[in-house]
Amino acid sequence: MPNRVAIVGIGQTYHTTRRPDVNQPEMVAEAVRAALADAQLSIKDIEAVFSANMETFEGIFLPDHGMAAEIGAFNKPGFKVNTGGTTGGSAVVEGFYMVSSGLYDVAMVVGFEKQDCGDTTAAISAAATPMWGKGAATGAIGEFAKQALSYMETSGATEEHAAMVRLKADRNACRNPYAHLKLGLKSVDEVLQSPYLVWPLRILDFCPQSCGACVLILASENKAKKITKKPVWIADVEVVHQEPFRAGVFGDPTGKETYTQHVACERLYKRNGITNPRRDIDTAEIYEPSNWEEMNLYEHFHFCEKGEGWKLIEKGITEIEGEFPVNCSGGVLATNPIGATPIIRVAEAALQIRGDAGEHQATRDIKTALASALGGPNWTILTLLKRSL
Amino acid sequence: MAKASPKKKAKEKEPEYIHVKFDMPRRYNWSTGRHLGHFYAQAKENKKIVGNRCPQCKEIWVPPTLVCPKCKVEMGWDLVELPQTGTVYQYTYLVLPLWDPHYGEKWANPYPSATILLDNGVFYRHRLEDTDKDKLKVGTRVQAVWKEDYEERGEGPADILYFKEIGK
Ligand SMILES: [Zn+2]
Numbered sequence: 001m002p003n004r005v006a007i008v009g010i011g012q013t014y015h016t017t018r019r020p021d022v023n024q025p026e027m028v029a030e031a032v033r034a035a036l037a038d039a040q041l042s043i044k045d046i047e048a049v050f051s052a053n054m055e056t057f058e059g060i061f062l063p064d065h066g067m068a069a070e071i072g073a074f075n076k077p078g079f080k081v082n083t084g085g086t087t088g089g090s091a092v093v094e095g096f097y098m099v100s101s102g103l104y105d106v107a108m109v110v111g112f113e114k115q116d117c118g119d120t121t122a123a124i125s126a127a128a129t130p131m132w133g134k135g136a137a138t139g140a141i142g143e144f145a146k147q148a149l150s151y152m153e154t155s156g157a158t159e160e161h162a163a164m165v166r167l168k169a170d171r172n173a174c175r176n177p178y179a180h181l182k183l184g185l186k187s188v189d190e191v192l193q194s195p196y197l198v199w200p201l202r203i204l205d206f207c208p209q210s211c212g213a214c215v216l217i218l219a220s221e222n223k224a225k226k227i228t229k230k231p232v233w234i235a236d237v238e239v240v241h242q243e244p245f246r247a248g249v250f251g252d253p254t255g256k257e258t259y260t261q262h263v264a265c266e267r268l269y270k271r272n273g274i275t276n277p278r279r280d281i282d283t284a285e286i287y288e289p290s291n292w293e294e295m296n297l298y299e300h301f302h303f304c305e306k307g308e309g310w311k312l313i314e315k316g317i318t319e320i321e322g323e324f325p326v327n328c329s330g331g332v333l334a335t336n337p338i339g340a341t342p343i344i345r346v347a348e349a350a351l352q353i354r355g356d357a358g359e360h361q362a363t364r365d366i367k368t369a370l371a372s373a374l375g376g377p378n379w380t381i382l383t384l385l386k387r388s389l
Numbered sequence: 390m391a392k393a394s395p396k397k398k399a400k401e402k403e404p405e406y407i408h409v410k411f412d413m414p415r416r417y418n419w420s421t422g423r424h425l426g427h428f429y430a431q432a433k434e435n436k437k438i439v440g441n442r443c444p445q446c447k448e449i450w451v452p453p454t455l456v457c458p459k460c461k462v463e464m465g466w467d468l469v470e471l472p473q474t475g476t477v478y479q480y481t482y483l484v485l486p487l488w489d490p491h492y493g494e495k496w497a498n499p500y501p502s503a504t505i506l507l508d509n510g511v512f513y514r515h516r517l518e519d520t521d522k523d524k525l526k527v528g529t530r531v532q533a534v535w536k537e538d539y540e541e542r543g544e545g546p547a548d549i550l551y552f553k554e555i556g557k
Contacts, residue, residue, distance in 0.1 A: 030392070178393060252512075277467050
């Protein structure tokens with residue numbers, strides 16, 4: 001039986017397009033200090049540090065080596081992970097494994113990206129495999145665009161529904177002191193005036209490029225109860241990989257495609273006795289790179305029947321005041337510092353369980369929350385959090 | 390608590406970035422290997438799209454691969470030539486120019502690209518012929534158009550210039 005693991009400290013920077021006032025280690029240190037203050041711990045209490053960053057995006061290798069002092073890793077164990085969009089989720093899972101195994105009692109998970117220092121798209125150009133794909137795809141964004149088209153054609157969702165997803169994200173982000181894009185959007189029409197980027201995706205259908213960091217402190221059961229009155233338990237995690245050359249064709253008529261979201265949530269739900277996710281889980285912080293993907297993911301995670309994700313949006317079910325709030329933080333649509341992004345999902349879900357989300361606290365009481373990560377050729381990581389085990 | 394997002398200031402602080410210019414060409418030579426290399430060779434020599442068939446589940450993988458991801462068995466060399474005709478299942482086109490994620494060149498729009506359901510039921514992702522974007526439709530019948538000059542081929546998937554609309 002593995003040891004129980006709780007989140008006992010949460011910290012993040014504010015997220016924004018440019019941070020010329022700090023360098024990367026200084027920016028990350030802000031989130032480390034915030035997490036330590038939240039847990040009322042000293043860096044000396046942290047036994048191991050696990051970091052998460054897509055290092056080539058800033059063009060500097062081994063960024064974790066360059067900030068060993070700032071993240072308190074000097075003379076300590078731990079290492080960096082780098083798994084594409086899921087990077088931060090991998091680091092949370094890594095920290096969970098390490099504490100649940102009994103190797104460490106208190107560990108810190110540090111995710112960051114400072115995208116004003118690099119050019120993410122150019123970095124992907126420089127480092128993606130050149131041997132497969134030239135002329136074959138317009139990258140991740142092209143895949144999300146094609147999925148949006150299929151979603152529109154098969155589900156009956158319209159561009160207005162996608163615009164409603166952005167409005168929800170924006171309303172929530174405006175209540176979150178750390179969110180990046182806070183546009184104050186008022187109407188569907190305003191979103192529909194946003195120009196197309198890759199048809200049928202508009203600029204406001206997609207997530208921004210952010211600078212920011214997010215830190216979690218994890219502790220074993222005995223320690224957690226001493227550190228905080230409000231531990232948030234990591235009840236379970238699930239990681240599902242996908243083969244490299246196919247990313248899951250939406251609505252696949254051949255029946256041969258694998259959706260990692262299905263595999264991941266079916267396993268996680270089964271192990272945790274979740275038979276009706278919308279009843280058994282109180283909120284979700286999902287990794288939705290586009291408005292359309294959010295509706296798509298509602299279906300993949302079985303929050304509703306197939307082809308009905310847009311109805312949850314239309315009926316306001318996933319609003320902050322709704323029956324099943326999703327992304328009360330504003331989500332990835334508002335904030336995307338890549339290596340930190342999935343850690344923010346877990347952090348925000350944990351804040352909801354603690355009741356510490358402030359102005360973006362869900363109206364209903366949150367006892368159980370699901371956080372997801374998505375990246376690479378459609379990889380999925382899920383983290384299930386609970387107030388009590 | 391970390392600082393929250395600053396309120397909009399009247400005057401922004403001058404950015405303090407340094408810019409480093411690189412003029413070095415990238416010196417990498419990648420191996421296509423035996424399996425993907427076979428795809429490259431068949432494209433260059435014979436203008437063929439090839440995959441291999443799993444001995445266990447019989448699914449065809451393109452490009453050919455060493456191990457079936459589903460069955461975890463060695464795929465072997467049951468090579469399959471794929472049809473070069475198919476149906477557009479999903480498509481998109483660029484409105485703002487984007488970078489080619491593999492070669493770093495800027496794509497001119499509309500640069501239409503598609504997920505094509507080849508006539509043997511295998512999905513294949515490739516670009517479509519530049520056309521009036523309003524003519525793009527799900528269900529359009531298309532066919533591969535290759536680089537005719539042998540010397541220009543050798544870029545694997547990019548040996549196919551695009552998929553072009555054909556009659557029903
Ligand atoms: Zn197989």
